[in-house]
Amino acid sequence: MDISVISAVLLGALALFLVGGVWIAFALLGLGLLAMELFTQAKAGPLMATTIWGGSASWSLTALPLFIWMGEILVRSRISEDMFRGLAPWLTRLPGRLMHTNVIGCGIFAAISGSSAATCATIGRMTVPELGKRGYHEPMVIGSLAGAGTLGLLIPPSIIMIVYGVAADVSIARLFIAGVLPGVMLMTLFSGYIALWALLNKDKTPPSDIHMSFREKLHESRLLIPTVVLIVGIIGSIYSGLATPTEAAVVGVVGSLLLSLFLGTLSRSVFWETVMGAVRTSCMIAFIMIGAAFLTTAMGFTGIPKLLAQWITQQGFSAGMLIAVLTLLFIILGCFLDGISMVVLTAAVILPSVQAVGIDLLWFGIFVVLAVEMSQITPPVGFNLFVLQSMTGKDLFTIGRYALPFFILMAVAVALIYFVPGLVTALPQMMLGTR
Structure with missing residues (x-):
């Protein structure tokens, strides 16, 4: 059967599942089952059983619930408040002043949480009321938080990188290292835009209300020490090859528990809240990945990935044109799917096409993360928008409008890593070699 007919049937079925409110995991399983029954001669039942077991027995996935648990612990500790107090005195002379706490705070917390939603929620609980009380421009406060909150996906450790690494069979350690420079670049773009906006809108930035001597600033910075120690423990153990x-x-979980105990925020009830929160989120993600594993196998049996790769080769798409098309595809999918679902749903179809035009899968992983970041702030299904809606009471499309400049900056970041691929590949090659 023609590839366009198969694709149309499967896309139509997926649309029906999603519009009908079917859980993502069940939608993926159902779509795989439909593809097997309609377009292949293979027996779906036994294949589903073996695929589900194989997809859920990966050792690499063990890191996923651990990083999620670490994020749950840190959300319930006093680390966010201490982070704000430690950063604020150093930002008062910059154009935009304390609005940069959204970017820097999210960047720091991203390095210890791995979750976009956790980063946005944790920093937002602190900065939105604080900046509101000081009279900062609300659209810029909310927009910068929406954009900077996505750094939880790009700056390692990242949950989405683990998911992509498993799906694409790419080293997770190399992905973590590859995300560092693009993450710093994106933070620079965000802060640069805030500074430029503040210079052009001086009347919308309140005067500084923090007056400290250099010694007093250093004294406040002591509050950042636990965060820095935790970051060094996690990232340093990976980069040094010790872990x-x-x-x-595991280092992150133990460190966050000790940090919470040291800060006096760890109790029996809080401990079980973190465990149950991590279990719920981990099971949701694992369930989605199980469905995706079966769909990936089913797509292989239909021959769509191979045919699509052949079609792209025949069309003569350059790598740049393919990246432009895929960027548009991810933006559209981001209006309806969460980031993890996007990765696992498209991996089976897209990766063969990407390899066909000679794109490095490590580089492509960072591109995917950036594209998924963009989807986090696109209505109607943007996780960061949901977080900010519950926090501010604003509707999703208003928050999406506030976040639009930062969405555009992410598109600029995609262009930058395409034209300067060394931003992604240089650090892993330097630290781990070419293999």
């Missing part, structure tokens, strides 16, 4: 990402996740 795998999974082992580093």
